[in-house]
Structures are given as C-alpha cells and as structure tokens.
Amino acid sequence: MRSVRATLTPDVVLDAALTLFAARGYHGTAVSEIATTLGVRTPSLYNHMGSKHELLRTIVDGTTAGVLADFHAVVDPADRPADQLRRATRTYACRHATRRREALVVNRDTTSLEEPAFGEMQARRREHEHALRAVITRGVAAGEFRVGAPALASFAIRELCVSIARWFTDDGELSADAVADQYSRFALRIVGST
Amino acid sequence: MRSVRATLTPDVVLDAALTLFAARGYHGTAVSEIATTLGVRTPSLYNHMGSKHELLRTIVDGTTAGVLADFHAVVDPADRPADQLRRATRTYACRHATRRREALVVNRDTTSLEEPAFGEMQARRREHEHALRAVITRGVAAGEFRVGAPALASFAIRELCVSIARWFTDDGELSADAVADQYSRFALRIVGST
DNA sequence: CAAGCTAGCTAACGCTCGTTCGTGCTGGCA
DNA sequence: TGCCAGCACGAACGAGCGTTAGCTAGCTTG
Numbered sequence: 001m002r003s004v005r006a007t008l009t010p011d012v013v014l015d016a017a018l019t020l021f022a023a024r025g026y027h028g029t030a031v032s033e034i035a036t037t038l039g040v041r042t043p044s045l046y047n048h049m050g051s052k053h054e055l056l057r058t059i060v061d062g063t064t065a066g067v068l069a070d071f072h073a074v075v076d077p078a079d080r081p082a083d084q085l086r087r088a089t090r091t092y093a094c095r096h097a098t099r100r101r102e103a104l105v106v107n108r109d110t111t112s113l114e115e116p117a118f119g120e121m122q123a124r125r126r127e128h129e130h131a132l133r134a135v136i137t138r139g140v141a142a143g144e145f146r147v148g149a150p151a152l153a154s155f156a157i158r159e160l161c162v163s164i165a166r167w168f169t170d171d172g173e174l175s176a177d178a179v180a181d182q183y184s185r186f187a188l189r190i191v192g193s194t
Numbered sequence: 195m196r197s198v199r200a201t202l203t204p205d206v207v208l209d210a211a212l213t214l215f216a217a218r219g220y221h222g223t224a225v226s227e228i229a230t231t232l233g234v235r236t237p238s239l240y241n242h243m244g245s246k247h248e249l250l251r252t253i254v255d256g257t258t259a260g261v262l263a264d265f266h267a268v269v270d271p272a273d274r275p276a277d278q279l280r281r282a283t284r285t286y287a288c289r290h291a292t293r294r295r296e297a298l299v300v301n302r303d304t305t306s307l308e309e310p311a312f313g314e315m316q317a318r319r320r321e322h323e324h325a326l327r328a329v330i331t332r333g334v335a336a337g338e339f340r341v342g343a344p345a346l347a348s349f350a351i352r353e354l355c356v357s358i359a360r361w362f363t364d365d366g367e368l369s370a371d372a373v374a375d376q377y378s379r380f381a382l383r384i385v386g387s388t
Numbered sequence: 389c390a391a392g393c394t395a396g397c398t399a400a401c402g403c404t405c406g407t408t409c410g411t412g413c414t415g416g417c418a
Numbered sequence: 419t420g421c422c423a424g425c426a427c428g429a430a431c432g433a434g435c436g437t438t439a440g441c442t443a444g445c446t447t448g
Contacts, residue, residue, distance in 0.1 A: 008395080027221035028306060031436060043437080044396045052436065108302055112222060149368070152376050159357030160350055167349055174343070182346050189383040202425085225406060237408080238426045246406065 008040060010048045017055045022101035026056055026109035056109060057117045063102040064124040070095060071131055081139030082193050088132060089157055090184040096164040097176035103165035132158060136191055146192035157187045202234060204242045211249045216295035220250055220303035250303060251311045257296040258318040264289060265325055275333030276387050282326060283351055284378040290358040291370035297359035326352060330385055340386035351381045 016037045020029040031052050035042040049055055074087045096103045113121060133154040139145035147153045161183060168179060210231045214223040225246050229236040243249055268281045290297045300315075307315060327348040333339035341347045355377060362373060 024305060025219060025221055025302075027219060030434080032434090041397060043398085043439095046437070047395055108219075111218060149376060152368070152373065153380070155357070155361055156354055156377070156380055159360065160354055163349070163353030163357065166353065174346070179346065182343060183350070186347070186350055186384050189386065190380050192383065224404080226404085235427060236406085237428085240407070241425055 008038065008044065008048055012038065013045055013048045014055060014058060017052075018059055018101045018105065021056065021059070021109060022104040026105070026112045053114065056105070056112060059102060059105050060110060060113060060117065060121050063099070063106050064121055064128075067092070067095065067128055068124055071128060075131075075135070081135055081142055081144050082188060084135045085132075085139065085157075085187055085191065085193070086184045088135065089161060089187040090180045092158070093161040093164055093183040094176055094180035096161050097168045097179050100165040100168060103162060107162055107165070129154060129158065139191060139193070144194060146194070147190070150191075153191050156190055160186060160190075202232065202238065202242055206232065207239055207242045208249060208252060211246075212253055212295045212299065215250065215253070215303060216298040220299070220306045247308065250299070250306060253296060253299050254304060254307060254311065254315050257293070257300050258315055258322075261286065261289065261322055262318055265322060269325075269329070275329055275336055275338050276382060278329045279326075279333065279351075279381055279385065279387070280378045282329065283355060283381040284374045286352070287355040287358055287377040288370055288374035290355050291362045291373050294359040294362060297356060301356055301359070323348060323352065333385060333387070338388055340388070341384070347385050350384055354380060354384075 013034065016034050017029070020033055020037065023029075024033075031045060032042045035045055038045075070091045071088055074091045075084045076087075079087075110118070110121060133150055136145060136147065136150040136153055140147060140150060164179060164183065168176070170176075174182075207228065210228050211223070214227055214231065217223075218227075225239060226236045229239055232239075264285045265282055268285045269278045270281075273281075304312070304315060327344055330339060330341065330344040330347055334341060334344060358373060358377065362370070364370075368376075
C-alpha cells in the first residue's frame, strides 16, 4: 500500500511541467518553478524524472503520436472525402480545445528538442500533414471540393485547428464540441465543399 | 562620412536579434549568440542597445503598431464588408509572408514581455481583433456573410494569416502575393461570403 | 523490533546568463 | 599635427541555471 502522502509521482511532475511550459515556454520555465508549484524542493523532482529535456520529449512524443492515432481512428478510407475531412478536422480541433497545454508546448517549443527527438517529431508531423492533404486531393479529384492549391488549404486547416489552443477556455460560452463543430464547417468551406 | 567599417549599428543589432529570436525564441537566444552572429564580442553590443528585453519590446511594438496602421490604411469605411474583409486579410496575410521573423517573435514570445509593454501590446492586439470582427458583423447584418459565430470566424481568420509565417518561404513555388490572395479567398469562404 | 528501502532534504557543483567597468585603439576634425 | 569622441575589447560581477552527491527521516516488511 502506498503512503498516505503519495504527493509526488512521475505523472504529477509531468503535469506541473506541462502547465508551466504552456504558460512560459520551455526555456522560460525553471525546474525550480516546477518544484515550487508542487510544494517541494528542486532536487526532489529528480527522483521522478530524468531531466528537464526528457519532460519536453515525453510531452511532444505523446501528443504527436496521439494526433496520428486520432486521425487513423476516425478517418474511414471508405468514406467520402467530405466526411473524412469533417471527422479529421473535428477531432483535431477538439483535441486542441481539450488539451490546450500540450498543443501550446508542441507548437512553440518543438525547436528546443534535440536530435533524434526533433527528427522523429517532424516525421510524425509530416505524416499527418500528408494524410490530410491526401483527403483534400481526393476530394478535388472526385469533384467534391473546389480549391486551387490543396497544399495551401491543408496548411490552413491544420493551423486553424492549432490556433484554437491559443484562445479557447473551458468557461467560455462555447463548449469544445461546439467549437470543433464550427471549425470543421470552416474547413469544409475552405476547400469549397459542395 | 562614416568609417569604412561601420558594421555595427542599432539597426544591425536589432536585425540579428530578430533572426535569432525567430529561430530559437527569446529565452532560447543568448546575447552572446547575437554577438557571434555579428562577429563581435558580447559587451560591444551594449554600445548600440539598452538591454536584451528592450530588443524584444522594440520588435513587438513596431510590429503590432504596423499591423494596426496597415488595417486602417487599406480598409475604406465606405467599402462593402466583403471588400473590406478581402483587403484587410490580404494585407495581414502578406505581412506574415514578407515579415516572417517579426510575426514569429510576436506570436511566440509576447508572454516574455514585462509590463507595461505587455499590456500595451495586448491592447493593440485587441483593437485589431475587434476591428476585424466589426467588419464580419456588418457583413452578416448586411446579408453578405453567413456565419454562426462572428467572433469565432474572426479568430479563425486572424490565426489563419498568422500561421503563414510558420511555413512560408521565399523560394517556394508561391509568391507572397499569391499566398495572400489565396488566403483572402479562404477568409471570404469562412464567413460564407455570397 | 530490527533491517532496508523510498524519497525528500541540504549543500554544492560547474556552467552560462545578462550586464557593467575601465582601458586603449582609431578615425574625423580643428 | 594634436585632440577628442566613439566604440570594441578583456575582465569580472552577481545571479540563476540544471544537475549530482550524500544524508536522514519514516514507512514497509520480515
């Protein structure tokens, strides 16, 4: 049985780091600030983590892997492109509303990753990008979408969803689902869905 | 007449800082790195700048002021909302393609600003946001636009343009003007322009 | 009740940071 | 030609960084 005062665990440390990284950035956050947040002295953290950089890597790896898993979970290859795009963007948008901190860190502090983590992360990002672009290209070929530059539309839609993390709050008038719904509609409009 | 070796000036220092801040972030950039870039020792920089933080403030102030000036320069109150939105977004998008570094710094390192610079910057950002939203609201009222949540559309369009700075390169197949043109089209689609 | 492990603590490390000071070279002007 | 201002420099600063080592209190287990 665990101690009654089982305050510090790897998960708790990671969560506190996530909050601070999202607010101040990776380089803008001191390990001592994570400790203060948890009511603990700095060296104690090292019983539950490898290094500051490892925290960042864990956050980025988990998030980018989750994005890809989400995509393949909701996009049915048998669906029509419009449905594929709607489901893909709704899920992607929803993730950025419900997991804001992760999204902010991934999109701001990715450049602070060292190799090989940086390369792996880029590869996953590219895979998602290409998968989304393929949906758009198929929609254009099928005559369902009307858009001049599929690559541009793909960038636009992805970044549109990402930006949700920058302004969404849980206590606003719109729920995460409502925002995700609206944004998937925006995405369909961008590609000129009929 | 200036010396033949007039290498270091406030402008040159600011430009080097801008490049590095954009690439590594404000906290991720050391003053010594700026010096190295310029082939100079660190203390020499202080003959041409006040402090590292002042560099950031100068960048952010200049950029956000420029955004507002752009908006009022191209948006004619007498125009129809669709033309206002097209011109506003085209200009805003173009700025993010041609002044990538400034855009990246403003949208990533704004949280590193201290007061009162941070508050002033937020005020300008809000003014631009409200001005754009007003255009959309007028368009809806005039029956030119069909969009459920004008605030959401306004956020979406702004962030759409901002994101250009994250992928645009001068040596790509599309020019800044071409991208800005496409994106202003996306904006009109988002608001359901007739 | 004794042994051993877990985990937080103090202290200290080597390092890098942003910034200041005082010196001395150098180029422009009287 | 001699003076002066400007400016790059070496040296050094105090502070803070991420991280490690070693101690010890207290819980778990036999």
